[in-house]
Amino acid sequence: MEWLTPLTALYAAAATLPLLLLLYFLKLKRREQIISSTLLWKRAIQDLQVNAPFQKLRRNILLLLQLLMLLAILLALAGPILSLTTGPSRRFVLLIDRSASMSANDIEPTRLDAAKKQAGTFVESLRGKTFFSLKDESDQVMIIAFDDHAKVMCNFTSDKHQLHSTIEAITAGDGGSTLAEAIVVARAFAQSPGTEANNRSAETPAQLILFSDGRIRDVEQIAVGTGELIFNCIGKSQQNIAITAMQARRSYEDPDEISVFATIANYDTEETTCDVQLSINDNVQAIKAVTIPPQKTSDTGVAAQPGKVSIDFSLSHVDPGVLEVRQLQPDALACDDAAWAILSPPRKLTVLLVTAGNVVLESALKACPLAGLELCSPDEFEVMDFGTISVEQPYDVIVLDNHIPAQLPKCRYLVFGHPPEGIDVLVPEQLENQVIVDWRPRHPVLKYVNLMNLFAAKCFKITLPRDAETLAEFGQSPALALVRRKGSIFLLAGFDILQTNWPFEPSFILFCYNATAFLGTQAGQNQETNLQVGQPIIVEGLAPETPAEVSGPGFSGNEIKANAAGTIRFPGIDKVGVYGLKVPEQPLRLFAVNLLDSQESNIEPMREIILSGQAIQAQDNPISRSNLPLWPFLVGIALILALLEWLIYNSKVRI
Amino acid sequence: MNRIKTATHRRRLTELLDPDFMSRLDSLDLLSRKILKSKLQGERRSKRRGQSVEFADHRPYVAGDDLRFVDWNIYGRLEQLFLKLFLEEQDLTIHIVIDISASLSLGEPAKELFIKKLAAALGYVSLVNNNRLTISSFSEGVKGQLKNMRGRNYIGAMAEFLLTSDCEGPSHFDSSCRQLVAGRTGSGIMIVLSDFLFKEGLDTGLRRLISRQYDLYVIQVLSPEELAPEITGDLKLVDIEDDDTAEITISGALLKYYKRNITAYCNELKEFCARRGAAYVLANSADSVESLTLNYLRRIRLLR
Numbered sequence: 025m026e027w028l029t030p031l032t033a034l035y036a037a038a039a040t041l042p043l044l045l046l047l048y049f050l051k052l053k054r055r056e057q058i059i060s061s062t063l064l065w066k067r068a069i070q071d072l073q074v075n076a077p078f079q080k081l082r083r084n085i086l087l088l089l090q091l092l093m094l095l096a097i098l099l100a101l102a103g104p105i106l107s108l109t110t111g112p113s114r115r116f117v118l119l120i121d122r123s124a125s126m127s128a129n130d131i132e133p134t135r136l137d138a139a140k141k142q143a144g145t146f147v148e149s150l151r152g153k154t155f156f157s158l159k160d161e162s163d164q165v166m167i168i169a170f171d172d173h174a175k176v177m178c179n180f181t182s183d184k185h186q187l188h189s190t191i192e193a194i195t196a197g198d199g200g201s202t203l204a205e206a207i208v209v210a211r212a213f214a215q216s217p218g219t220e221a222n223n224r225s226a227e228t229p230a231q232l233i234l235f236s237d238g239r240i241r242d243v244e245q246i247a248v249g250t251g252e253l254i255f256n257c258i259g260k261s262q263q264n265i266a267i268t269a270m271q272a273r274r275s276y277e278d279p280d281e282i283s284v285f286a287t288i289a290n291y292d293t294e295e296t297t298c299d300v301q302l303s304i305n306d307n308v309q310a311i312k313a314v315t316i317p318p319q320k321t322s323d324t325g326v327a328a329q330p331g332k333v334s335i336d337f338s339l340s341h342v343d344p345g346v347l348e349v350r351q352l353q354p355d356a357l358a359c360d361d362a363a364w365a366i367l368s369p370p371r372k373l374t375v376l377l378v379t380a381g382n383v384v385l386e387s388a389l390k391a392c393p394l395a396g397l398e399l400c401s402p403d404e405f406e407v408m409d410f411g412t413i414s415v416e417q418p419y420d421v422i423v424l425d426n427h428i429p430a431q432l433p434k435c436r437y438l439v440f441g442h443p444p445e446g447i448d449v450l451v452p453e454q455l456e457n458q459v460i461v462d463w464r465p466r467h468p469v470l471k472y473v474n475l476m477n478l479f480a481a482k483c484f485k486i487t488l489p490r491d492a493e494t495l496a497e498f499g500q501s502p503a504l505a506l507v508r509r510k511g512s513i514f515l516l517a518g519f520d521i522l523q524t525n526w527p528f529e530p531s532f533i534l535f536c537y538n539a540t541a542f543l544g545t546q547a548g549q550n551q552e553t554n555l556q557v558g559q560p561i562i563v564e565g566l567a568p569e570t571p572a573e574v575s576g577p578g579f580s581g582n583e584i585k586a587n588a589a590g591t592i593r594f595p596g597i598d599k600v601g602v603y604g605l606k607v608p609e610q611p612l613r614l615f616a617v618n619l620l621d622s623q624e625s626n627i628e629p630m631r632e633i634i635l636s637g638q639a640i641q642a643q644d645n646p647i648s649r650s651n652l653p654l655w656p657f658l659v660g661i662a663l664i665l666a667l668l669e670w671l672i673y674n675s676k677v678r679i
Numbered sequence: 680m681n682r683i684k685t686a687t688h689r690r691r692l693t694e695l696l697d698p699d700f701m702s703r704l705d706s707l708d709l710l711s712r713k714i715l716k717s718k719l720q721g722e723r724r725s726k727r728r729g730q731s732v733e734f735a736d737h738r739p740y741v742a743g744d745d746l747r748f749v750d751w752n753i754y755g756r757l758e759q760l761f762l763k764l765f766l767e768e769q770d771l772t773i774h775i776v777i778d779i780s781a782s783l784s785l786g787e788p789a790k791e792l793f794i795k796k797l798a799a800a801l802g803y804v805s806l807v808n809n810n811r812l813t814i815s816s817f818s819e820g821v822k823g824q825l826k827n828m829r830g831r832n833y834i835g836a837m838a839e840f841l842l843t844s845d846c847e848g849p850s851h852f853d854s855s856c857r858q859l860v861a862g863r864t865g866s867g868i869m870i871v872l873s874d875f876l877f878k879e880g881l882d883t884g885l886r887r888l889i890s891r892q893y894d895l896y897v898i899q900v901l902s903p904e905e906l907a908p909e910i911t912g913d914l915k916l917v918d919i920e921d922d923d924t925a926e927i928t929i930s931g932a933l934l935k936y937y938k939r940n941i942t943a944y945c946n947e948l949k950e951f952c953a954r955r956g957a958a959y960v961l962a963n964s965a966d967s968v969e970s971l972t973l974n975y976l977r978r979i980r981l982l983r
Binding site: 056059060062068072675 | 785877902910919930932
């Protein structure tokens with residue numbers, strides 16, 4: 025027997041009991057009636073008193089009944105619970121899946137709500153702190169919500185009220201589901217005594233209880249003891265149509281032309297036809313009907329592949345905008361019905377070449393598709409207003425050819441020769457006769473660039489800071505490196521171009537093209553705008569402590585501040601949609617956050633999850649209470665007492 | 680002139696009695712269970728020998744007897760003087776006493792109306808039969824009295840007396856009886872109409888009224904509410920006469936005891952009357968005066 029809300033009942037008792045007694049002892053207001061003579065009535069009253077020895081008691085029996093009734097109601101208010109479980113107290117960790125697939129509405133209202141409800145029932149059935157007992161046999165529960173990351177919602181506690189509010193506070197996310205982190209966290213917490221477990225250490229491992237649809241990505245990385253994990257499977261339908269891939273690209277030849285590619289997947293076992301709608305800035309541009317084949321069930325039944333259809337749109341759009349691809353068929357999961365891409369305006373670069381005179385470089389840059397190429401001598405560069413360059417960014421890329429400027433305005437630099445000072449790059453010595461031994465052909469800068477034949481007669485040995493990226497290496501020194509410092513990006517080539525055979529290689533032109541294009545995309549708007557759920561929004565190159573406002577689906581105006589390095593990092597993305605980041609006096613930066621996760625879109629519930637080869641079956645029945653709330657009985661007793669009182673009252677006044 | 684006045688008065692009486700009823704009352708007369716003495720010659724037999732047409736006895740003549748009553752036929756046969764004795768016929772004195780204390784004004788229908796109707800009916804019968812009628816009303820003492828009415832001419836006066844006496848004030852039965860007895864002369868019938876719910880003085884008062892000269896009829900009139908109350912709830916009962924209060928919560932037991940009490944009270948009164956040769960009648964104010972008069976009172980031989 026335990027009490028859920030004993031204090032409430034005590035307060036109510038303190039308020040109501042004296043009130044009832046007061047009411048009873050207040051003088052009854054009697055109706056006056058004039059009669060001929062009180063003679064006979066007085067005699068009758070006397071007779072009544074004389075002939076009824078228990079008159080006092082009978083007068084008070086109504087009060088007694090009322091008191092009993094009130095007592096029953098008060099006890100009901102205290103929430104007594106008859107616990108049917110016995111034994112020592114246990115510890116549980118509730119792992120609640122809040123990934124995208126748990127937002128499916130095949131169970132009303134959503135799977136997550138069903139999971140929360142089950143978790144609530146589970147919490148209800150725990151043994152709480154007994155109010156009037158010395159022995160503490162309360163069960164303790166910890167709650168972890170997980171999608172791609174685990175989040176400890178509440179440490180071990182037996183406070184059911186707190187647990188309930190914690191469960192209520194879990195919101196659906198649009199991320200994937202990885203359980204390993206959650207289990208690691210749960211075990212870590214389970215080993216330390218909980219907040220209330222005075223000196224009780226975790227002599228028994230905590231029981232893990234998982235509420236999920238079974239679509240967990242990293243089952244191979246998890247190993248649990250026998251009986252350590254109890255799995256409650258939530259979900260029943262697998263009917264879902266998802267956009268699992270989407271990309272929008274401007275054509276190289278004609279930047280006004282946009283090609284949009286999307287893959288639509290059908291997870292149902294039947295063929296489906298749905299409309300796919302393309303819109304820019306919420307203006308519908310095109311609708312296509314596609315027929316998607318059903319899910320392919322392989323013989324093993326495990327690796328079922330969804331039916332997929334690719335679809336492409338091409339359209340002409342010059343301005344920037346938000347491009348949305350949406351499938352219009354209603355299905356169980358809503359967050360994968362649409363995907364967004366941010367269209368940047370077609371843009372050409374303006375490049376400043378600072379050189380004392382370098383025909384090779386100049387002609388190579390001229391060959392690149394640039395909006396403008398400006399030339400200036402090192403002396404002219406030194407007298408430029410660096411403040412203006414930092415703030416207004418008139419140049420997308422500055423190419424430094426054998427020049428070490430005294431100051432470095434914030435920009436993107438392609439540096440040939442000695443690296444600039446103040447960016448933590450050291451030049452201990454000069455080297456001779458170096459050849460390239462390795463390079464990263466996958467990096468955008470070195471795409472299609474073959475450095476096999478590059479030979480440098482003289483070069484600088486450079487020592488890079490730890491966070492620099494090395495793109496190509498000579499035998500004794502990095503040849504090409506990417507360094508980010510003070511909001512600027514430096515692409516360093518540690519040699520004078522004229523001391524190498526590079527100008528005679530076709531890869532040099534390609535390198536120039538790639539380097540300016542890459543540095544150009546690193547500028548302002550052209551950073552990564554298409555994110556997946558869980559990836560942070562990162563904006564670099566701002567003044568330190570710059571305030572900004574983030575808005576997104578379901579919220580707006582979240583204040584955020586750049587750190588000392590001028591970087592804004594907004595980690596709180598767990599919903600798909602279009603996010604905007606507004607820095608004062610700068611155009612709004614848009615970010616598209618998409619699910620685009622073929623596995624998460626597969627919402628078919630798994631009745632069995634295999635953790636490192638160990639199969640764990642889902643519980644057959646949803647969690648039910650293992651204890652008995654007593655309040656309905658008490659209310660029943662109160663009702664019976666009320667009835668009894670009515671009967672007695674009636675029999676007393678019956679004529 | 681006189682006739683017109685009578686007519687208006689008779690109209691007043693019709694406020695209490697309806698003409699149909701009155702015409703049925705015409706054939707009735709009041710009876711006394713005792714043959715009583717009276718002063719005036721009337722229509723009733725008396726114990727006294729006197730002047731009438733009804734023969735009673737003979738007695739020998741003694742000097743000084745009225746020669747008119749000598750039975751000359753016997754003298755012719757026996758040559759002795761005998762005197763014929765006749766039963767004297769006397770008039771009957773009817774004394775109707777009504778209670779007009781405040782308690783009578785209660786009841787549904789009101790006891791007051793019932794009592795006045797009954798008094799009017801009895802009074803009417805008496806007047807019609809040339810009896811001597813006295814009507815008194817009392818509450819804390821005797822409030823009004825119409826004495827020695829005789830004949831139909833007094834019907835109007837009686838009606839007016841009944842209709843103009845309002846029920847108010849407390850009742851003092853004992854002192855009222857003392858006054859009544861003091862003002863009473865001769866013999867006759869005394870009819871007391873009241874609810875007899877007196878807190879004190881009932882026994883002593885009635886004892887005063889009972890005498891050899893007067894044939895006493897006690898008519899207790901109670902309202903249905905008093906006989907079988909139909910009230911519920913928590914009540915504060917207020918006595919209309921002395922503002923005494925009784926706080927009660929109506930319950931089955933209380934009502935049971937009340938009924939037992941009122942029955943006992945009435946029976947006690949009845950027994951008291953029976954032991955002392957008085958007649959007791961219990962009337963419910965909801966009953967009709969007509970049936971009471973025409974049936975019950977005839978059965979107990981108050982009316983003939």
